[in-house]
Amino acid sequence: xxxxxxxxxxxxxxxxxxxxxxxxxxxxxxxxxxxxxxxxxxxxxxxxxxxxxxxxxxxxxxxxxxxxxxxxxxxxxxxxxxxxxxxxxxxxxxxxxxxxxxxxxxxxxxxxxxxxxxxxxxxxxxxxxxxxxxxxxxxxxxxxxxxxxxxxxxxxxxxxxxxxxxxxxxxxxxxxxxxxxxxxxxxxxxxxxxxxxxxxxxxxxxxxxxxxxxxxxxxxxxxxxxxxxxxxxxxxxxxxxxxxxxxxxxxxxxxxxxxxxxxxxxxxxxxxxxxxxxxxxxxxxxxxxxxxxxxxxxx
Amino acid sequence: xxxxxxxxxxxxxxxxxxxxxxxxxxxxxxxxxxxxxxxxxxxxxxxxxxxxxxxxxxxxxxxxxxxxxxxxxxxxxxxxxxxxxxxxxxxxxxxxxxxxxxxxxxxxxxxxxxxxxxxxxxxxxxxxxxxxxxxxxxxxxxxxxxxxxxxxxxxxxxxxxxxxxxxxxxxxxxxxxxxxxxxxxxxxxxxxxxxxxxxxxxxxxxxxxxxxxxxxxxxxxxxxxxxxxxxxxxxxxxxxxxxxxxxxxxxxxxxxxxxxxxxxxxxxxxxxxxxxxxxxxxxxxxxxxxxxxxxxxxxxxxxxxxxxxxxxxxxxxxxxxxxxxxxxxxxxxxxxxxxxxxxxxxxxxxxxxxxxxxxxxxxxxxxxxxxxxxxxxxxxxxxxxxxxxxxxxxxxxxxxxxxxxxxxxxxxxxxxxxxxxxxxxxxxxxxxxxxxxxxxxxxxxxxxxxxxxxxxxxxxxxxxxxxxxxxxxxxxxxxxxxxxxxxxxxxxxxxxxxxxxxxxxxxxxxxxxxxxxxxxxxxxxxxxxxxxxxxxxxxxxxxxxxxxxxxxxxxxxxxxxxxxxxxxxxxxxxxxxxxxxxxxxxxxxxxxxxxxxxxx
Numbered sequence: 001x002x003x004x005x006x007x008x009x010x011x012x013x014x015x016x017x018x019x020x021x022x023x024x025x026x027x028x029x030x031x032x033x034x035x036x037x038x039x040x041x042x043x044x045x046x047x048x049x050x051x052x053x054x055x056x057x058x059x060x061x062x063x064x065x066x067x068x069x070x071x072x073x074x075x076x077x078x079x080x081x082x083x084x085x086x087x088x089x090x091x092x093x094x095x096x097x098x099x100x101x102x103x104x105x106x107x108x109x110x111x112x113x114x115x116x117x118x119x120x121x122x123x124x125x126x127x128x129x130x131x132x133x134x135x136x137x138x139x140x141x142x143x144x145x146x147x148x149x150x151x152x153x154x155x156x157x158x159x160x161x162x163x164x165x166x167x168x169x170x171x172x173x174x175x176x177x178x179x180x181x182x183x184x185x186x187x188x189x190x191x192x193x194x195x196x197x198x199x200x201x202x203x204x205x206x207x208x209x210x211x212x213x214x215x216x217x218x219x220x221x222x223x224x225x226x227x228x229x230x231x232x233x234x235x236x237x238x239x240x241x242x243x244x245x246x247x248x249x250x251x252x253x254x255x256x257x258x259x260x261x262x263x264x265x266x267x268x269x270x271x272x273x274x275x276x277x278x279x280x281x282x283x284x285x286x287x288x289x290x291x292x293x294x295x296x297x298x299x
Numbered sequence: 300x301x302x303x304x305x306x307x308x309x310x311x312x313x314x315x316x317x318x319x320x321x322x323x324x325x326x327x328x329x330x331x332x333x334x335x336x337x338x339x340x341x342x343x344x345x346x347x348x349x350x351x352x353x354x355x356x357x358x359x360x361x362x363x364x365x366x367x368x369x370x371x372x373x374x375x376x377x378x379x380x381x382x383x384x385x386x387x388x389x390x391x392x393x394x395x396x397x398x399x400x401x402x403x404x405x406x407x408x409x410x411x412x413x414x415x416x417x418x419x420x421x422x423x424x425x426x427x428x429x430x431x432x433x434x435x436x437x438x439x440x441x442x443x444x445x446x447x448x449x450x451x452x453x454x455x456x457x458x459x460x461x462x463x464x465x466x467x468x469x470x471x472x473x474x475x476x477x478x479x480x481x482x483x484x485x486x487x488x489x490x491x492x493x494x495x496x497x498x499x500x501x502x503x504x505x506x507x508x509x510x511x512x513x514x515x516x517x518x519x520x521x522x523x524x525x526x527x528x529x530x531x532x533x534x535x536x537x538x539x540x541x542x543x544x545x546x547x548x549x550x551x552x553x554x555x556x557x558x559x560x561x562x563x564x565x566x567x568x569x570x571x572x573x574x575x576x577x578x579x580x581x582x583x584x585x586x587x588x589x590x591x592x593x594x595x596x597x598x599x600x601x602x603x604x605x606x607x608x609x610x611x612x613x614x615x616x617x618x619x620x621x622x623x624x625x626x627x628x629x630x631x632x633x634x635x636x637x638x639x640x641x642x643x644x645x646x647x648x649x650x651x652x653x654x655x656x657x658x659x660x661x662x663x664x665x666x667x668x669x670x671x672x673x674x675x676x677x678x679x680x681x682x683x684x685x686x687x688x689x690x691x692x693x694x695x696x697x698x699x700x701x702x703x704x705x706x707x708x709x710x711x712x713x714x715x716x717x718x719x720x721x722x723x724x725x726x727x728x729x730x731x732x733x734x735x736x737x738x739x740x741x742x743x744x745x746x747x748x749x750x751x752x753x754x755x756x757x758x759x760x761x762x763x764x765x766x767x768x769x770x771x772x773x774x775x776x777x778x779x780x781x782x783x784x785x786x787x788x789x790x791x792x793x794x795x796x797x798x799x800x801x802x803x804x805x806x807x808x809x810x811x812x813x814x815x816x817x818x819x820x821x822x823x824x825x826x827x828x829x830x831x832x833x834x835x836x837x838x839x840x841x842x843x844x845x846x847x848x849x850x851x852x853x854x855x856x857x858x859x860x861x862x863x864x865x866x867x868x869x870x871x872x873x874x875x876x877x878x879x880x881x882x883x884x885x886x887x888x889x890x891x892x893x894x895x896x897x898x899x
Binding site: 019020021024048049050051053054055058063065066068069070071072073074075076079082083084085086087088089090091093094111112114115271272273274276279280281282283284285286288290291293294295298299 | 328493494495496497501505508509511513514516533534535536537538539540542544545546548549552553554555556557558559560561562563564578579582586672675677678681688689721722723724725726727728729730731732733734739740741742745746
């Protein structure tokens with residue numbers, strides 16, 4: 001559970017979570033399913049909407065905050081996690097959701113992705129992974145498969161894709177999961193767990209791009225995805241096993257919670273400066289005797 | 300001319316140049332003297348050549364000056380490089396066992412110390428430094444007790460034996476000098492004043508704490524790293540969250556995230572890091588979340604000379620981020636001003652909800668100056684502008700003033716300032732966006748665009764510029780209005796230009812000074828009013844192309860009579876400016892580039 005998260009007593013409805021405008025995604029886009037699942041998860045968790053901040057970068061899926069009735073920040077391409085880290089450290093009572101795409105998170109934002117995970121910043125990072133650049137009209141992304149033909153690689157991609165799940169495990173994420181936009185209930189459950197997990201929760205979601213990616217479609221994913229929750233032998237506390245599962249790709253692609261550990265302190269939990277509560281509620285003035293000691297040191 | 304005394308201590312990095320420097324600085328400051336310290340060094344941890352200059356006097360000492368009175372070379376290289384700088388009346392104390400003096404000017408006193416006779420060098424590796432300090436102290440006419448006191452503090456943690464040994468070695472140097480060397484004719488004076496000695500980086504960090512900064516983050520980069528070090532060391536006492544980030548792109552974005560949550564957030568870097576922050580600054584301007592960013596300039600371009608000073612980033616600051624947006628840019632004038640400018644710029648950034656940029660340089664960042672403790676005033680007025688928070692930290696509209704649906708984060712107002720609610724405040728939910736947006740935050744960039752609304756939002760933001768101009772005072776002229784020459788500078792050159800003016804006035808050339816502290820807003824009309832009466836105008840700056848001259852011309856069409864520029868990595872010395880002014884007044888040139896005589 002994220003520190004200091006409050007619950008509202010009255011029941012929230014899906015309408016309470018709906019933003020000022022409707023999504024402008026293409027009809028059939030996988031991101032609709034992710035939006036609905038996030039809203040559903042917040043309704044079920046009863047977190048006051050004014051205590052939630054949804055932060056995104058730039059891209060189709062990064063329009064997400066505008067479709068939510070929470071505080072939102074639609075930041076720069078690739079920078080959402082860095083902004084979110086600063087915001088969470090300044091007010092750790094807020095519930096922070098970061099949303100974006102695979103280009104935003106694994107391409108231009110790759111550095112922040114790795115470092116946010118090793119810091120165990122307490123937030124849920126949802127990547128709507130469609131293996132393509134959509135808003136720029138269809139170029140190869142860091143998760144595009146070898147051989148995939150796009151406008152930027154018309155003769156087929158020759159670069160190996162990044163494996164987000166293995167990368168997250170290696171970088172020290174304390175909650176690592178994968179969802180599928182076509183599996184609403186399962187996805188909602190993962191989002192709820194990710195919000196409640198104390199630390200960095202990474203949720204990679206297959207969110208098909210119906211306009212530009214003709215390889216990784218709903219039809220392609222549906223027979224392949226297998227829920228880890230249905231595998232009684234899967235132990236999400238076993239990091240090595242999670243790493244092995246993360247390498248599965250092909251006829252069978254696991255979705256669900258790969259790994260979780262709760263024995264690592266969150267970044268804000270490890271910083272004694274926050275012992276007296278969020279920075280944003282603290283006194284702006286340095287106490288006079290402390291200020292005097294700062295000057296005395298120099299004399 | 301000002302009565303000052305300057306010591307130069309030189310050696311290889313790792314030879315312990317800093318310790319005698321710190322000890323002399325402490326002794327001078329405890330005698331109630333002003334001082335200025337400048338360390339010329341390289342980007343190396345061991346080896347190379349560093350020369351620390353400490354200049355002291357009863358009056359304010361603003362720069363390294365023109366003259367060394369005492370040189371302490373800790374190796375042959377230092378002797379070879381700098382003995383020639385000494386003129387009549389100066390002295391050089393050196394280890395006679397390992398260092399040979401070269402030819403010295405008439406009237407220079409060579410003071411060889413037989414180090415192996417005076418101390419057990421197998422036990423004390425820095426015996427030559429301690430002996431030289433003792434000898435120097437005697438020649439300056441200061442009682443030994445002053446040095447003993449500082450050495451005791453310095454070695455207290457290592458136990459009485461180490462204290463006794465070092466005091467003994469220092470005493471041997473002191474006594475040897477008493478018997479063999481001639482003391483300086485004017486003993487170092489003493490006053491009842493007490494000053495704090497600090498660097499510009501420490502001053503800016505403390506200024507941040509005084510301004511109520513609660514979040515500071517950085518990526519290490521010379522010469523800005525001192526801000527990070529002070530912040531990190533004092534974070535827990537001051538209640539500041541300090542983070543080291545993966546890169547400067549992360550730094551600016553993390554700073555903006557913290558600021559957006561409602562705290563005062565600051566970061567510092569140098570030119571290269573600032574380049575990476577450019578896009579983030581645009582976000583601060585577009586979402587109207589105020590942050591303060593410090594750029595401590597070093598000699599560029601690219602990696603450049605990381606340990607050398609320059610004023611070469613002006614146009615980078617002016618051009619940072621794409622598009623038009625309101626911001627303020629200040630160039631602190633001296634190390635005391637490094638402290639003062641931070642609370643000031645935070646109040647402006649908060650009131651006008653825009654980025655505040657501080658353009659410092661290595662000379663101030665890493666130089667050290669004596670500052671009266673009253674100048675380091677932590678009881679600063681904190682004005683957070685129209686900020687809506689759940690507790691008393693904001694002084695904007697009250698929470699009850701808006702219900703959800705009514706609140707418009709980017710409400711169009713006459714001032715261009717819209718009340719800013721932070722996440723966590725009930726009834727004020729909104730999304731901020733780097734895309735252009737309407738008053739309520741909804742985008743006017745993706746699904747639909749709207750030229751009328753885009754224009755209205757541009758004008759809303761840019762209306763803040765008028766408010767900023769009214770809030771920042773125009774620059775003023777120092778010295779007689781009808782002077783023969785007006786020297787125009789900006790930022791860190793204030794002290795050296797001031798001293799050059801004093802020397803010129805003593806030599807019968809009346810000079811005045813226009814020093815620019817606020818680069819944006821510049822107050823071009825006020826500057827023109829001042830310069831209209833000037834007989835001869837010269838712009839002095841530490842860069843190749845005359846960046847400020849070009850800026851002033853672009854803003855006001857003003858063209859000065861001449862330029863004095865320096866881009867060798869070292870700061871101006873007063874005589875550089877004095878000589879150049881004389882040349883230019885004699886009509887010999889319009890562009891002077893003084894040669895730096897000290898090889899460092």
